[in-house]
Amino acid sequence: MNLESIKTIINTVLQNRGKQEVESISESTELRDDVGFDSLDLAELTVRIEAEFDVDVFEDGIVNTVGDILAKLK
Amino acid sequence: MNSLFFFDSSNNKKYFWQELIDQIHDSKEFNPFCKSDDYFEVFKQIVISILLEEKITLLDSDFSHEEIFKLTGLEDYKSLQKGIDKTKLKHISTKSDLIRELKNCSDQWEITLYTSGTTGLPKSVTHKFQSFTRYVKISESNSNNVWGFAYNPTHMAGLQVFFQALMNGNSIIRLFELPNDIILSNIQEFNITHISATPTFYRLLDLKTKTFPSVLRIISGGEKIDLNKIRELNKAFINAEIRNVYASTEAGTLFASQGDQFSIRNELKNFVKLVENELHIHKSLLGQSGFLSDEWYASGDLVEIINQDPLVFKFLSRKNEMINVAGYKVNPNEVEEVIREINGVNEVSVFAKKNSVIGNIICCEIVKGSEELTEADIRKYLQSKLQEFKLPRIIKFVSQIKTTRTGKLKRK
Numbered sequence: 001m002n003l004e005s006i007k008t009i010i011n012t013v014l015q016n017r018g019k020q021e022v023e024s025i026s027e028s029t030e031l032r033d034d035v036g037f038d039s040l041d042l043a044e045l046t047v048r049i050e051a052e053f054d055v056d057v058f059e060d061g062i063v064n065t066v067g068d069i070l071a072k073l074k
Numbered sequence: 075m076n077s078l079f080f081f082d083s084s085n086n087k088k089y090f091w092q093e094l095i096d097q098i099h100d101s102k103e104f105n106p107f108c109k110s111d112d113y114f115e116v117f118k119q120i121v122i123s124i125l126l127e128e129k130i131t132l133l134d135s136d137f138s139h140e141e142i143f144k145l146t147g148l149e150d151y152k153s154l155q156k157g158i159d160k161t162k163l164k165h166i167s168t169k170s171d172l173i174r175e176l177k178n179c180s181d182q183w184e185i186t187l188y189t190s191g192t193t194g195l196p197k198s199v200t201h202k203f204q205s206f207t208r209y210v211k212i213s214e215s216n217s218n219n220v221w222g223f224a225y226n227p228t229h230m231a232g233l234q235v236f237f238q239a240l241m242n243g244n245s246i247i248r249l250f251e252l253p254n255d256i257i258l259s260n261i262q263e264f265n266i267t268h269i270s271a272t273p274t275f276y277r278l279l280d281l282k283t284k285t286f287p288s289v290l291r292i293i294s295g296g297e298k299i300d301l302n303k304i305r306e307l308n309k310a311f312i313n314a315e316i317r318n319v320y321a322s323t324e325a326g327t328l329f330a331s332q333g334d335q336f337s338i339r340n341e342l343k344n345f346v347k348l349v350e351n352e353l354h355i356h357k358s359l360l361g362q363s364g365f366l367s368d369e370w371y372a373s374g375d376l377v378e379i380i381n382q383d384p385l386v387f388k389f390l391s392r393k394n395e396m397i398n399v400a401g402y403k404v405n406p407n408e409v410e411e412v413i414r415e416i417n418g419v420n421e422v423s424v425f426a427k428k429n430s431v432i433g434n435i436i437c438c439e440i441v442k443g444s445e446e447l448t449e450a451d452i453r454k455y456l457q458s459k460l461q462e463f464k465l466p467r468i469i470k471f472v473s474q475i476k477t478t479r480t481g482k483l484k485r486k
Binding site: 015016018033043044046047048056058059060062 | 251253254255274277278279302306399400427430431432435453454462463467468
């Protein structure tokens, strides 16, 4: 699991929505404030992460940053 | 006293009650169809419609031209604009004048909104002032309430909050579709006392171990809320009572519960019944809708009875196919119909998958008839035809959609 694969998933969601893709992300990137995700985007993100890594990152509480996702996938 | 009527941090605009009144007097034209992404504009148009005793229809700000045509049959609703008879507004110069006039709302006034129909297109539901404000509680003790506004202003839940605040002369602070930090700072800065929102809104609210002592009431409705979240809300909103409400576009708010068990108030006892565990609501509690001819309306909500008399129950699931996405109802048939319009789509099935963020997420499977059709083509087409929350987020191409024995498409 690395930043690059999270970035790919984030960009798939952004692309699907017709939004500008992100060029780089870090652990501190905020999904809502920096990436611009709304609740529907976050929902799609969790489905795509779950399909790939078999973990529902939102299951037990809120996920704000890319670092939060990485922590759940460990 | 010039008190705050509405604050919108998305455009940083503050409107005082006096400004609302001044703007009402300055309005020269009125359109019976209201479509705006500016919340204040929607609120103002509703107030003007009541004062003028004119019917008003609310359109979601993200309805496409095509959707509006399908719903209303109108090519150009903007042309319905007409001049305002100012004599009806002349008695209003203060907030209390305005509220008094609103209370005297004529029986002619009607408000129409759209909700997902159970077959195909959304349907219109029309309410009179009386049925609309049945649950508005006006009292001196409510006069200093400050409402956090966390719904779409053109939907039933948002309108109920709006009327509750309006009729009590309260302040309304927008919280919907704003960054988390702004939501939190708005609650603190304006000393918000009441928040009404969907479980999705609360799920995505990061409370950052802060506490918000000004909040006295948290209302959740539209979907099931999880007990973990309730516990977390209790910690942050230390002085708040947490209420769960059952409401529908057809009936407005009907029942409230403190956990997940709902009971029926005595005065409503004879207007609600259960038929094979499905909640039925008497038509006298509902707004007018074209398709409603029976005396009882089958809500489609299946319940588990906890106690027979007095009736106490829990909501279990939906009987019909409607999908609840973050509190918005989506009809999979409507989405399928639009997807079928796309060239190169042979078959389609739209279904829900459970989701920890928004309750359910819309997915679809498509059998293509043309190799050239791409996922991007489909998304592009749908974006211009359907509201955002109705769009399938996960699209899969399959070689075959499994049908049930009766030949109907199977919902997963």
